Amino acid sequence: DAGVTQSPTHLIKTRGQHVTLRCSPISGHKSVSWYQQVLGQGPQFIFQYYEKEERGRGNFPDRFSARQFPNYSSELNVNALLLGDSALYLCASSQEGGQVNSPLHFGNGTRLTVT
């Protein structure tokens, strides 16, 4: 079975631009989460979607937004990019939203560089 797939794998943008990152969950998984991993740090939670509704939101500015589609794939959008947005963006899927019986399965991430 295919794992979590993310596209693109790498991206270079300039300050002030907008970016859209895409994620396809494992088949049958209804929950998608997004994490930001800055070099040398642990992943930081951005959003979780379950059954196409926002389930949770981390401490990120309104420049960050996301949505989940009827096929459970997801997009993460970041507006007005800043240098500090440079990071590895990880998407993770799970069967349910609560982590108890269904751990997260991560994609390989999108490496975003803002210049």
Add this chain to the structure above:
Amino acid sequence: AQSVAQPEDQVNVAEGNPLTVKCTYSVSGNPYLFWYVQYPNRGLQFLLKYITGDNLVKGSYGFEAEFNKSQTSFHLKKPSALVSDSALYFCAVRGPHGSSNTGKLIFGQGTTLQVKP
């Protein structure tokens, strides 16, 4: 607030020796704890979790973790390290119970494990 701490930036061990990667936690309510591993330029892979029950949890690739409530620790262990175990290891705790963020994981800073031949 939920948090985890990994006190060691790096752990070095010789191949064949036992390894321990340390993690302590702070939670409100019952802790749901996880270990993930990350290889270079890759996403995170789930190793094991503690929800309830036995304090010794067995996971993937021969790893296990010991939950200690009195010491608020959840250390990752393996009896005999392999060179291929060299990677970045993250401890994590689930978001607060009864909040809108029960589905999120709060990660530690990570510990680099270096296993030398």
